[in-house]
Amino acid sequence: MECFINIIWFCFKKLNHNPSKYQYIFIIICFIIVFVLFNLNNVFGQSLKGKIVTANNTPIEFVTVSLLKDTINLENTITDSNGVYRFTRLKIGHYKLSVSHINYENKETAFNMLNDTIINVMLFLKSKELKEIAVSGKKPLIQRKVDRIIFNVENSLTAIGSNALEAISKAPGVRVINNTISLVGKSKLAIMFNGRLSQLTGDDLINYLKSTSANDISTIEVITNPPAKYDAEGNSGLINIITKKNTQLGYNCSVQLGDAQSTYNTLLGGVNLNYNKEKNKLYTLFNAGNGSTAPIEKNIIFYPTQTWKKTNNRRDYNRYITGTIGYDYQPNAKTAAGFNYSFGALSPNMKEAISTPIYNLFNTIDSSINTNANSTRNINYQSVNIHFENKIDSVGKKITIDGDWYFYQDNNERKFTNENYNANGELMPNTLTQYLSGSKQNINLYTLNIVADLPFKAYKISVGGKLSFINNKSDVSFYQRINNRYAFDNSNSNNFIYNENTQAIFANFSKTIKKFDFQVGLRSENTGTTGISQNNNQTTKNSYFKFFPTAYITYNLNDMNSFSLSYGKRINRPSYYKLNPFKWYTNSYSYSEGNPFLQPSFNNNFEISHTYNNFLTTALSVSNENNRFDQITIVQNNTNLQITKYLNFLKTYTYQLSSSVFINKINWLETNNQFQIFYSVSKSSLPETKPIIKGWGGYVSSDNQIVFNKVRTILGELNFWYQFPYIDGLDKSSGYYNIDAAIKFLVHKKKLQVTISGNDILKSNKPIYYSLFNNIKQQNNNYYDNQQINISILYKFGNQKIKKNYRQINNSEETKRIN
Known part of the structure; x- marks a missing residue:
């Protein structure tokens, strides 16, 4: 054991001095620990x-x-x-x-x-055959635990003909808008399967959830204030999807084809295969898509003597193929091990036609700037997970270990042309400029996570630790076309290297005393970062050691009422691209840049909640964020320059009252209704902005699932939400709303499912954002082509009782920070 500790300590020292050896030392640590545990x-x-x-x-x-x-x-x-x-x-x-x-x-x-x-x-069979005993019982639809709310999907209409994404949208306090999952009052969200954080993000996660039947789900746990066991990163909540357990042998497969029609067409397809034979489990998932959408971005800047109205008519292409393959082996009842490999190849290319007419005080055009851009982008990623679990005894004591590697490569090339025109629409002399910008990014993530769960008769303890090592290399080049050739511009090019090492340990304690449930936890994280801008000859180092406490109390008054109180502290680290000081030009007057001096922000979250009769949940929460970083567009009267960058300049407070009512008393109708009202206060340290902005906001929604026939093979959905005007940082948002509808047909013994749905039917999901800098008003009005008609066909064959065993990976908080 002493030798084992010395080897790990040697690895730590080498990691701090030689980041290029990450992969070798990481593999050594994984193999040593796996060997010892085995x-x-x-x-x-x-x-x-x-x-x-x-x-x-x-x-x-x-x-x-x-x-x-x-x-x-x-x-x-x-x-x-x-x-x-x-x-x-x-x-x-x-x-x-x-x-x-x-x-x-x-x-x-x-x-x-x-x-x-x-x-x-x-053993010999009993001489008298036991009579069959039928045990019936039904869990309540909504249950309150000390640190989470449990939605029992198997007792809901959602289990019929729905997928996992649709089931999530029915859980208390959860929003699913434009395939984006969020929790009320939370800026980020992580998804778990059976207690393990998901590696998948974005379209990969959505596709996997859509390919997973809600009938395979037992419960969905909503954790608004995650305990110390989980990463402290992000003001995020957690959704834990618990799948049904079974020991069925054989295989199952589902094939899905879809067509999404917005302004343009997008074709989608996916295959999910699971195989279970005694000690061995194999699972695969492949998805592919090809199509495009047509977002429109509008920005208006009200200068004292001019008004600039910029409109960006984009066409976003989305061609991708992603896959996952995994294998689990369980040699006995106490030991299990396996691996997971995922990959993706994406080409999110983009065409932009940007027009910026400039109006004078008489509201006539003085001049205009036109920009045409084509971006060619290729993204490739790979991830590997090795996992091990050892059960110490039969009452639940166990040790789990996960080692993860994630590689991300992003090559982006953008050609753009600027042209200036006068009031008569004539091209102004010597204003035609052509540029080429290129960006190459390589990110390697290594994480190692160990957790020991130790339940005892009177209490439960969990302890563990996590190591993460991040290496990000960005190479950005800029060229201007002169005399029919592109000349390198060193002043706008940059090589940026970012390294981040984090070590974390935690302890969690829970106990029940009569009607009270208690849980306390403490997580500590030590982080060191280094950012090197080679062209600017600039090195930025930062290190911090922080504690992140959590505490929960639940009082179960009776079978009808339970009350909960919780507190948690969290950290928000900036994404990697936000730290890169490269300037990204959209035209000769507008560019965006990263900030290598960005610091993390910290959140404190308090919540008191009440659950009545397992269907009505009400919560009152207070949260504040210190040293918050946000994107701001800096505008100047004398130069008309528009510089968009990230700065630490905000301190925010949010006070919120929310309520969720789930009704399923009618056998053909199930409805989930949510209501939130909140008051936001933002304090800015920038002298060019208002020192304080505050105001009210609200949100209401109603999700309804309808059964049209007795055999439950024709289903419908009608969903509505309205977002009232609100404040986020320095931005004020207008109100906007959305209506979705769908009808589903289950045929061929419910193995074939055909779904026809409409998203944003009234094309009303159009928020307008207002901000003020240097007493100059700015307005953004964007629409991302949300109005769609979708047709989806899903066919399942094989043994549908086999549990999907997709393995989730433990570096999701690190991968979220990738572009």
């Missing part, structure tokens, strides 16, 4: 194992095997699919082995443990 059972004490069989020598699964000493039950376990049981770390002495199964006669065997021992047991 051999834990042989390190301490003696082992007892054996096989439980029938009179025909057939292995019996799920036999309860108990180890007793002096009538005291020391440990329990169950046999695996081969009838094998195992006990480890036993001391020398006299023991008794007790074996029981509902269909077989019980048996006890006394023995002396002197060294490793094998005891095989034969």
Whole structure:
């Protein structure tokens, strides 16, 4: 053990001095820990194992095997699919082995443990056949636990003909808008499957959720204030999807084809295959798409003597193929291991036609600037996860370890042309300029996560730690076309290197005392960052060590009422591209740039909530964010320059009252209605802005699922939401709303599902944002082509009772910060 600790300490020192050796040291650490954990059972004490069989020598699964000493039950376990049981770390002495199964006669065997021992047991069927007992019970639709709200999907209409994304949208406090999942009052959100954070983000995550049947889901847990076990990154909540457990063998497969028609067409397809054979589980997922949309971005700047009205008519292309393949192996009831590999190849190309007419005080055009741009972009990523789980005993004590590697490569080339025209629409002399900008980004992420869950009779403890190592290299080049050739512009080019190392440990304690549930946790994180801008000869270093406490109290007054109080502190780290000081020009007067001096911000979140009769949830929350960074467009009267950059300049407070009502008393209708009202205060440290902005906001929604026939094969949905005007940072937003509708047909024994849906039917999802800088008003009005008609066909075959076993990965907080 001392040797093992010394090796890890040596690796830490090398990681701090030689980032280029990340991959080698990371692999060494993973293999050392996996090797040690695999051999834990042989390190301490003696082992007892054996096989439980029938009179025909057939292995019996799920036999309860108990180890007793002096009538005291020391440990329990169950046999695996081969009838094998195992006990480890036993001391020398006299023991008794007790074996029981509902269909077989019980048996006890006394023995002396002197060294490793094998005891095989034969069981005989009970002489009297047990009468079948029907046990019926139904969980409430909504349950309140000490740190989360549980939505029991299997008791909802959502389980019929819906996918996981649709099921998530029905959970209390959850919004799904334009395929974006969010929690009320939270800026970010992470998805988990069976307690493990998802590697997938963006379209990959949405496609996977759409390919997962809601019928495979047992519960959805909504965690608005994550405990210390999870990363402190982001003012985010968590959604944990718990799938149904089963031991079905065989395979299943689903094939999905779709067509989304907005301004242009997009074709989608996907295949999901799962195979389960005793100790082995194989799962694969592949998705592909090709199409485009036509967003429109409008920006107006009201200078004292001029008004600039910029309109960007874009065409965003989206061609991609992504895949995941994984394998899990469980040699016995206590040990499991496996790996997961994911990849993606994306080409999100873009064409832009940007027109900027400049109006005078008489509202006539003085001049205009036209910009045409074509961006060619290729993104490739790969990720690998190696995981291991060792159950210490049968009451839930276990150790889990995950090692992850994620590689992201983004090559982007953008050609753009600027032209200036006079009031008569004539090209002004010497104003035609042509540019070429290129960007190459390579990101490597390495994470190692270890968690020990230690439940005891009177309380539960979880402890663990995480290491993450990030290396980001960005190479940005800029050229201007002169005399029919592109000349390199060193002043607008840059090589940027960013390294970040984080070490985290946590401890979590929970206990129940009569009607009270308590939970407290503490997470500490030590982070060191280095940003190097080679062209600017600029090196920026930063380090910080912080504690992130969490606390929860739940009081269960009676079967109808429960009250909860929670507190949590979190950190928001800037995305990698926000740290790159490169200037990205949209025209000769407008550019955006990153800021290598950005610092993280910190959140404090308080919430008190009440759950009534398991269908009405009400919460009052208060949160503040210190040293918040945000994007701001700096405009000057004398130069007309428009510089967009990120700065730490805000301190914000949010006070919110929210309520969620879930009604399913009618067998053909299920409705989920949400309401929030909030008051926001933003304080700015920039002298060019207002020192304080405050105001009210609100949100209402109603999601309704309808069953049109008794056999439940024709289903419909009608969903509505309205966002009232609100304040976010220095921006004021107008009100806007959205209406979606869908109809589904389940045929061929519900194996074939056909869905026709309409998104943003009235084309009303058009927010307008207002801001003020240097007493110059700015207005942004963007529409991202949300109005769509979608047709989707999903066919399932094989054994549909097999549980999807997609493995989730533990570097999701790091990968969220990629572009």
